[in-house]
Amino acid sequence: TPVDYIVVGSGPGGIITADRLSQAGKSVLLLERGGPSTAQTGGTYQPAWLKGTNFTKFDVPGLFESMFTDSNEFWWCKDITVFAGCLVGGGGAVNGALYWLPADQDFSTSAGWPQEWTNHQPYTAALKARLPPTDAPSTDGKRYLEQVSDVVGQLLNPQGFRNVTINNSPNDKDHIYGYSAYDFLKGKRAGPVATYLQTSLPRKNFQLKLNTYVWNVIRNGSTITGVQTNDTGVPGGIYPLKPGGRVILSAGTFGSARILFRSGIGPTDMINLVKGDPVAGPLLPPQSQWINLPVGYNVSDNPSINLVFTHPSVNNYDNWANVMTPGPPAADASQYIASQSGIMAQASPRLNFWQALGATDGVTRWLQGTARPGAASWNTTYAFNQTQMFTITAYLSTGIKSRGRIGINAALNALPLVNPWLVDPADKSSLVAGLKSIVSSMPAVPNMVMITPDNKTTIDAYVNAYDPSTMNSNHWVGSNIIGPAGKAVVDVNTKVYNTNNLFVVDASIVPTLPFGNPHGLVMSVAEQAAAKILALAGGN
Ligand code: 6FA
Numbered sequence: 244t245p246v247d248y249i250v251v252g253s254g255p256g257g258i259i260t261a262d263r264l265s266q267a268g269k270s271v272l273l274l275e276r277g278g279p280s281t282a283q284t285g286g287t288y289q290p291a292w293l294k295g296t297n298f299t300k301f302d303v304p305g306l307f308e309s310m311f312t313d314s315n316e317f318w319w320c321k322d323i324t325v326f327a328g329c330l331v332g333g334g335g336a337v338n339g340a341l342y343w344l345p346a347d348q349d350f351s352t353s354a355g356w357p358q359e360w361t362n363h364q365p366y367t368a369a370l371k372a373r374l375p376p377t378d379a380p381s382t383d384g385k386r387y388l389e390q391v392s393d394v395v396g397q398l399l400n401p402q403g404f405r406n407v408t409i410n411n412s413p414n415d416k417d418h419i420y421g422y423s424a425y426d427f428l429k430g431k432r433a434g435p436v437a438t439y440l441q442t443s444l445p446r447k448n449f450q451l452k453l454n455t456y457v458w459n460v461i462r463n464g465s466t467i468t469g470v471q472t473n474d475t476g477v478p479g480g481i482y483p484l485k486p487g488g489r490v491i492l493s494a495g496t497f498g499s500a501r502i503l504f505r506s507g508i509g510p511t512d513m514i515n516l517v518k519g520d521p522v523a524g525p526l527l528p529p530q531s532q533w534i535n536l537p538v539g540y541n542v543s544d545n546p547s548i549n550l551v552f553t554h555p556s557v558n559n560y561d562n563w564a565n566v567m568t569p570g571p572p573a574a575d576a577s578q579y580i581a582s583q584s585g586i587m588a589q590a591s592p593r594l595n596f597w598q599a600l601g602a603t604d605g606v607t608r609w610l611q612g613t614a615r616p617g618a619a620s621w622n623t624t625y626a627f628n629q630t631q632m633f634t635i636t637a638y639l640s641t642g643i644k645s646r647g648r649i650g651i652n653a654a655l656n657a658l659p660l661v662n663p664w665l666v667d668p669a670d671k672s673s674l675v676a677g678l679k680s681i682v683s684s685m686p687a688v689p690n691m692v693m694i695t696p697d698n699k700t701t702i703d704a705y706v707n708a709y710d711p712s713t714m715n716s717n718h719w720v721g722s723n724i725i726g727p728a729g730k731a732v733v734d735v736n737t738k739v740y741n742t743n744n745l746f747v748v749d750a751s752i753v754p755t756l757p758f759g760n761p762h763g764l765v766m767s768v769a770e771q772a773a774a775k776i777l778a779l780a781g782g783n
């Protein structure tokens with residue numbers, strides 16, 4: 244049956260948008276290409292040590308690092324060349340769940356937002372009310388494996404950093420550090436799946452359909468009439484809209500861009516690749532109806548670089564290598580199963596910090612640090628104690644100028660076409676300055692040793708030799724940038740230019756990276772977008 248709204252994709256953007264639209268009484272169909280994730284969504288994938296419990300890999304925060312090492316890996320989107328989650332919850336079902344309430348500057352006009360978006364506070368407050376952040380996710384309120392916080396705190400104190408509760412003052416992002424904050428609840432991965440989706444599901448006017456891949460929207464010129472899917476259970480694979488209905492793409496920075504290309508919307512080179520595909524080509528509208536918009540341009544992702552250290556107080560937790568198989572230490576496993584407390588109730592990060600950096604071009608750039616026990620890789624020429632290893636990942640955030648381009652290839656896989664990291668020379672010199680500043684007070688921390696880069700490699704040499712493809716932070720934004728006609732893909736109401744009823748609400752509309760890991764911002768964006776869409780005349 245035709246609906247008022249079809250929302251494509253159940254990531255942080257899609258779930259929140261669908262919930263607010265269905266709460267307002269609209270009939271909403273939420274289509275997700277992937278399957279279940281957490282137990283609450285019907286997921287069952289779990290390691291042997293959790294057999295007989297109701298906890299899946301996606302429920303247990305301490306299994307986060309195993310997302311990258313598990314041989315099964317069904318949760319990644321197989322047709323996107325970088326990490327993206329293709330299951331209920333999208334990236335939110337597999338990510339580190341670091342959760343920052345956005346700062347006012349994250350929604351400023353200087354960050355590229357239209358004036359109408361700068362009053363984000365009521366939407367951010369609505370988000371916080373539904374999904375409160377926590378920096379002590381273990382159900383007993385205690386913090387575990389905090390040696391890394393202590394050591395990095397000792398490193399930052401001499402540089403004038405202050406210790407704060409980060410989400411208590413989101414605008415405070417210079418020379419501050421605090422415990423890592425998450426959207427975990429009751430010791431489990433939560434996010435929008437455990438909150439917004441749960442209020443949607445009981446509504447008669449809401450339906451979630453899994454394993455349903457949206458190929459393209461069906462267009463009659465500038466009017467969308469439905470979506471074309473791979474579902475063989477409905478006539479022609481088509482889900483129709485009611486007259487006056489709307490489609491909202493929330494398929495992520497790569498996913499939403501690809502759906503637009505496959506719908507004849509975007510740069511001509513991308514649509515021509517679609518045209519050459521035997522399945523997708525015949526589904527394109529005639530060339531006279533193609534809409535030329537800068538889909539895929541203006542993309543950014545934080546350039547990030549890892550520094551690896553050792554300190555005698557640190558427990559690297561076996562680099563998280565055993566948390567799936569054979570399982571964490573027996574006491575930690577039984578503690579988690581009994582009460583969702585302990586080390587397994589938190590993902591790997593332990594401390595986050597921010598600092599403003601001057602730059603050679605006069606533009607301030609901010610650096611975010613994330614410190615965690617263990618390391619994913621290291622490279623050193625001398626002996627060290629692996630059990631004492633920890634990592635500081637330095638991300639260049641607000642202020643970066645580098646932009647790249649994403650798109651598709653002839654196989655219609657989505658991928659970066661032009662890498663967005665350190666293209667701008669002042670981005671690079673700022674990151675180098677930030678790394679030097681982090682390590683400047685190492686002499687103040689007895690027995691702290693940097694092993695990557697090692698004592699024979701300078702920071703400059705390290706950055707120069709750093710493989711750019713490993714600077715990926717998985718924070719892609721901007722492929723369907725919001726902004727003025729002629730420059731942007733969506734308008735102030737998130738409507739795709741030159742269409743009547745096609746919208747995009749996900750990370751792809753975000754013009755500039757926020758201070759921190761972006762999914763908190765994306766959720767506030769969805770709150771605000773839903774309100775603007777509901778207020779917009781001309782639809783159901
Ligand atoms: N962000 C944070 O704030 N904190 C973190 O700790 C953090 N960590 C990670 C991380 O560790 C990894 C490995 C990744 C990949 C990302 C991380 N991020 C983190 C970024 C954060 O997860 C993303 O910014 C956020 O999830 C973006 O939300 P969106 O709503 O824009 O998009 P998603 O990709 O999450 O969701 C898209 C959904 O659409 C998916 O469920 C997908 O299956 C579905 N979909 C895609 N194409 C579709 C199609 N054609 N038809 C139907 N469904 C489709």
Ligand code: ABL
Nearest residue numbers: 311339341591592613619716717718760
């Ligand atoms: C994020 O926001 C990043 O997107 C992730 O890359 C990051 O996790 C999490 N948050 C947590 O800080 C890292 C893992 O800790 C590494 O072990 C892994 O190699 C890396 O992601 C892969 O990108």
